Amino acid sequence: MLQVDLVYFNAGGGHRAAAQALEEVIVSQGRPWRVRRVNLTEVLDPTRLFHRVTGMEPEDLYNKRLASGFTLGLAQELRLLQGLIRLAHASLVQRLARHWAATQPDLVVSLIPNFNRALHDSLAQARPGVPFVTVLTDMADHPPAFWIEPGTVQHVVCGTDHAAQQARELGVPPHRIHRSSGMILRPDFHLPTPLDVAGERLRLGLDAATPTGLVLFGGTGSRVMKRIATALPETPLILMCGRNAALAEELRSLPSAAPRFVVGYTQDVARWMRLADFFIGKPGPGSLSEAVQQGLPVIVTRNAWTMPQERWNTVWVQAQGLGVVKRSFHDVDAAVQELLADLPRFRANALAVRNRAVFEVPEVLAQLLQSARAGRAALASSP
16 A cells, blocks of 8 residues: 655644645545655654753744734744754755655655755655655745745645746746645535524524624634724624633623624634634635635735735735735724625625635645656666
């Protein structure tokens, strides 16, 4: 049985979620592969030295920044991180090469940025001929050396025409660029599950008839949610706080004229989105794509605090007519009024987006495995 490795880490939740979704679909399709999720942090630091020295995981600082909303300066920090990765390149390659030699994958799929040259070079050293593919979990690359690594035998799966064009401009040969129809989402976002929206809203104490917003800032929430809730006392809201229990308690204690429901950590984000009429959040590729998949128009911001790899996502929102982009959530009340004034058109545009990426990517992987097998057979039969 062929082994397919899905490489992720826990900086944000999107990389891990994409790996889990791909594994679920591959298994459900009955493909003759053994799928293994590989946490890069555990491979590079198997003894958890970083945690023992600092008391935190390497991704914790980044995730805390997301939860606080303090993302100003991340573009500069990204370049510093990339410089450190380049300095450690030789050491990273040797450590990863030992891992690939020991585990013997037949295909390696990267769902992470920044480390793809090290992943590619180490695999080529330990397992020559084994294909390496990077599935972008962002709608756009942020060159240089973020997702796409020029000069490598790297296949890339791009969820937007813009990302595919970036790959061409960086010199990736056309046969190594594979276009999917969007971002990888969990399969439950694609299931037409029946739901009595009006009845469920009433059960939760929400208004069955008034347009309801869903506020979501990833799995750790964000302090900006309190500002949004305070600015929208007349708007029914579903406030999703993820693992941020302290934020959830604060939001429950806020006074409001309109009904609200505060949600803690849940795996059933798709169901909660089906109970809403529009989305308020940051322009992250995952939550943005999830909202649009459920037919929700969006309200997002673009400013100096927006993470650099997510800024193009707001261009996509405006070009597709999917919602309202503001400079700040200080204008969120005006943004809600603007959205509600044209809600049917925005909703129709969202429903027109067709994303089947989680079902398309396994077929790309199957083609790469077949090509690699054919290449090995041709090499074995040559005199």
